[in-house]
Each structure stands twice: as C-alpha cells, then as structure tokens.
Amino acid sequence: MSATQILISLSGQIGLLLYGIHMVTTGVRRALGSRLTRVLHIGLQNRGCALLTGIGVTALLQSSTATAMMVTAFTAGGVVDLMPGLAVMLGANIGTTLIVQLVSFDITGIFPALFLAGCLAYRSGRTSAVRDAGSALIGLGLILLALHLLIATMEPLEQSQALSDLLRSVTADPLLTMLLAAGLAWAAHSSVAAMLFIMSLAGTGVIAPEAALTMVLGANLGSAFNPLISSLGDDPVRMQLPLGNLINRLVGCALALPFLGPLSEAMLSLDASPAHAAANFHVAFNVGMGLIFIALLPQMAHWLENLFPARAAARDPGAPRYLDEAAVSIPSVALANAGRETLRMADVIDQMLRASQQAFHEDDHEKIAATRKMDDILDRLFAAIQNYLGLIGREPLGDADARRLSDTLALAINLEHIGDIIDRSLMDNAAKRIRSGIELPEDARRQIDDMHTRLLDHLQLAVAVFMSGDVEAAHRLVVEKEGFRELERATTQRHVIHMRGGRRERIDASSMQLDIMRDLKRIESHIAATAYGLLELSGDLRSSRLQPRA
Structure with a gap:
C-alpha cells in the first residue's frame, strides 16, 4: 500500500x-x-x-x-x-x-x-x-x-x-x-x-x-x-x-x-x-x-x-434575554431558554391585565397609551421566540422535545393574541368610555374587576401547567372557562332587558359591559388553551363538544 x-x-x-x-x-x-x-x-x-x-x-x-x-x-x-x-x-x-x-x-x-x-x-x-x-x-x-x-x-x-x-x-x-x-x-x-x-x-x-x-x-x-x-x-x-x-x-x-x-x-x-x-x-x-x-x-x-462580569441587563424590555443561539445545537437547553423567554411574555400580560383593570376606574388616557405600548414589547418577544424555535426545529427532535417545542410555541402564540385583545379591543373600549362619558354601573365594575382577578389567577395556573405539567391546574383552567361562558350569557340576557327599556345611557353602558366581557372571555379562552395539550396527553380531553348523532 x-x-x-x-x-x-x-x-x-x-x-x-x-x-x-x-x-x-x-x-x-x-x-x-x-x-x-x-x-x-x-x-x-x-x-x-x-x-x-x-x-x-x-x-x-x-x-x-x-x-x-x-x-x-x-x-x-x-x-x-x-x-x-x-x-x-x-x-x-x-x-x-x-x-x-x-x-x-x-x-x-x-x-x-x-x-x-x-x-x-x-x-x-x-x-x-x-x-x-x-x-x-x-x-x-x-x-x-x-x-x-x-x-x-x-x-x-x-x-x-x-x-x-x-x-x-x-x-x-x-x-x-x-x-x-x-x-x-x-x-x-x-x-x-x-x-x-x-x-x-x-x-x-x-x-x-x-x-x-x-x-x-x-x-x-x-x-x-x-x-x-x-x-x-x-x-x-x-x-x-x-x-x-x-x-x-x-x-x-x-x-x-x-x-x-x-x-x-x-x-x-x-x-x-x-x-x-x-x-x-x-x-x-x-x-x-x-x-x-x-x-x-x-x-x-x-x-x-x-x-468576566455579567453584562448589565438590557434596558429594552422587548429585547430577548435568554435566547442563546450557541445552545441551539442542544435542544433540551435551547427549549429551556425559549421557555424562560416565554415566561417573560406572561409577565408582560400580567402587567397589561392589571393596567386594563384600572383603565375602567380611572379617566387617564396616558395609562391607556402606556398599556398599548406593552403590546409592542410582546410582539418583539414573540418574534424573537418564534425565530429561535425555528432554529431548534431544523434538526429532528425526540418526542419529548418536539412536544415541548410545540407547547412553547402554542403558549407564546396565545400570549401574543391576548396582548392584541387588550391593545386593540379592551383599550379601545376604555378610551371610548372616557370620550363618550359612559358611566358603568357599580355592579358592572365589580363584575369586570372580578373577571380580571380571575384571569390573573388563571394566568398563573397556565404558567404552572406549562412549567410543571400540573394536570389538576389544567383541569381547573378548563372548568373555569365554562364559568366565563355562563357570565357572558347572563350579561347578554340583561342587555336585552335594557334594550327593551329604551333608556339610551343604560343601553350604551350595558353594550360596553357586554363588549368588555366578551373580550375577557376571549382572553380566558387563550389562557385555557394552555391546558389542552396536557389534557390530551393524559387522555382527559374529549375530541369534540358535539354530542354523537344517532
């Protein structure tokens, strides 16, 4: 040779x-x-x-x-x-x-x-x-x-x-x-x-x-x-x-x-x-x-x-902190990074919901504008997370990692949609209330406060489901979603009664209350969606709400 x-x-x-x-x-x-x-x-x-x-x-x-x-x-x-x-x-x-x-x-x-x-x-x-x-x-x-x-x-x-x-x-x-x-x-x-x-x-x-x-x-x-x-x-x-x-x-x-x-x-x-x-x-x-x-x-x-001291945390709240591209070759680490960044989105949603709750008590246009700007932070974080998950998904993943990637992307998408609802709908109603001088009744404000409080609680449950796979928390999220549907139905019936009464100011206040509740119900649906993957995996989720035909 x-x-x-x-x-x-x-x-x-x-x-x-x-x-x-x-x-x-x-x-x-x-x-x-x-x-x-x-x-x-x-x-x-x-x-x-x-x-x-x-x-x-x-x-x-x-x-x-x-x-x-x-x-x-x-x-x-x-x-x-x-x-x-x-x-x-x-x-x-x-x-x-x-x-x-x-x-x-x-x-x-x-x-x-x-x-x-x-x-x-x-x-x-x-x-x-x-x-x-x-x-x-x-x-x-x-x-x-x-x-x-x-x-x-x-x-x-x-x-x-x-x-x-x-x-x-x-x-x-x-x-x-x-x-x-x-x-x-x-x-x-x-x-x-x-x-x-x-x-x-x-x-x-x-x-x-x-x-x-x-x-x-x-x-x-x-x-x-x-x-x-x-x-x-x-x-x-x-x-x-x-x-x-x-x-x-x-x-x-x-x-x-x-x-x-x-x-x-x-x-x-x-x-x-x-x-x-x-x-x-x-x-x-x-x-x-x-x-x-x-x-x-x-x-x-x-x-x-x-x-080599740690770099000072970025002042830009929309800049990602944990999406380390050097870790993309190790999917389990990269997915953990993406999960931590997605939890930052959940923190922003928490702030937006609290600000939204206050917006129906105070006549403050500046706070409404500040709440809208938080949605820009969400959009930038979501774009960064989406691109990062795309880098992770270039190579074949195991079942567990593929499911984690899907769950992370699903949570990020739902959080981004919640931000859009608060920005484009709830804050629109808050600004309209101030412009039109609409005064919500005390019972309506209490109900809106209660729904915001429950949403904040459910957001924490959704985080628990995402982080630890808590099946009990997943069950509770889906059950609570049904309660929001009942509240919307009851509010719709009261609105019909006010429409028959013919009082313009009462009809306008009732119509705005109904719009707000529908937006909050949509937010609840996006939060509850976090539980579906886990409940499907555990066999606790029905494939359809429809009754089977004879």
Missing part, C-alpha cells in the same frame, strides 16, 4: 470514528431529551455532586464539549452558580476517559452485535427514545469498527523505517508534540477521537511511549479550546466556565510535562502495553486535576466572575 493510499485510508477511518461519536452523542441526547438537562440541573447542588454528575452525563454523551455547552447555558443565564458549573467540567473531563478505557481492551469483535442490536431498535422501536437509543448503539459500533480499521491500517507502518525516522524527529520536542496533538483534538472537536488515534499509534509502536503520553496532554489541552471558541460573543459571562476549564488543562500540562519520563515508566510498570499506558495516563491526568482543582473552585469562580 502506497503512502497516499495509507493517508486516504486513515483520513476515512478517522472520519468514521468522528461520525460514530456524533451518533452516540446525538442518539443519547435525543433519547433522554429534557430529562438529561433536568438531571444535570439537579446535580448542580454542590461541588461533589456536580463532579459526579459531570462524569455520568459526559460518559453517556461521550462529548465534554456538549456538556460544557449545556452548563455554560445554565451559568450564563444565572440558573446555577459558576462554582458547581466548574465542578461539572472537572467531572466531564473524567467522563470522557471512560470510553477510552473501554476500547483500550480488545472488544472490537463485538461491533457486529452492536450494529445488529442498534438496527433492530432503530427499525422496530415504537417510541423515538428506543429508536434514538438504537442510533447510539450503531454509533458505538462505528467507533469500535473505526478503531479496528485504524489498527489494521497502521500495523504495517511499524516496519517503515522512513516513517519511524520522521515521527522520531517530530516527537523529539515534547512541546511541539503536545501542540500537534492539541491541534488534532481541536480539529476533531473530540478528545476521545484524538485519544483513540494516539492509542493506535502507540499500540503499533509508531510512536514511543513517552511521546504518546505527551500527545495525551495535547489531546486534553486541545479539546478545551472548542467550548471556549463557541462561547465567544458579546456577553463576557459566557467565557467564565470554558476559560476555567482551559486553565485547568494548562496547569495540568505545565505540571506533568517536566516529568513525562518517570510518568511513562510508571504507566508501563502498571501495564506493559503502550496503548493501555496512554489510556491509563489519560485517566490519571484528569482524576488528578479533578482532585487538585476541586478545593480551589471557590477562589477560581470568584476570580473568573471578576474578570
């Missing part, structure tokens, strides 16, 4: 390895969906739990970059503190070593079984979670197949004197060797892929054991640049966590580089296989850095927060 053929084969096999890692990461992330984010969030309670959570999540995802993006989104959004986020990254660095340890043993013969199991799950699975798990198994099989092919391709290279001389000259300088491996890990976006390639080189004797350990340091260093580069932007707080992780790697490389000779001998004394020695050093390096830095995290977090 010529040198060109070998190079092409190695490139293709490394590409297969990277695609297998991508399939494992994507399959696990889709299979677990928002549960992965929830587990990660729960685990960020203290340093110890956060470190263990980072190990577990990254072992599943096989990507410390994916874990870093998820935790960065939490810390940048203020959901969790920086210190436990840094602890997760210490755990994530350890988690990436587990798959390397697994494949350091001769288990390449099981990849046909993984392909078979994965294909059966993917083709026969009744739920998207099972199909996604099957995709992850196929990806794991591709990783093992790629490793098998890499070893087979590089075995003849051991006998090549020219290649041995070239690699000996390149790896003679430890710093240059480390930088080359760092470049490889950065380009591959995966320390796992870089490590498997280094183990293949070491296992076939193409590079010396000490050079292999140097490249292990480089692989760890290079993979820390990917989260840092993806966090570059206009918000400096996003730099805190990835920079802390990079500092951890830099300090570790600086401590280990002068002692690679003794470290190489120690690793080989534990296991004579150069490939196993590289894998063991990979674990020892990350465990050691975890033990060293776990005690220093409070000071590091304080220093990073001072170096």
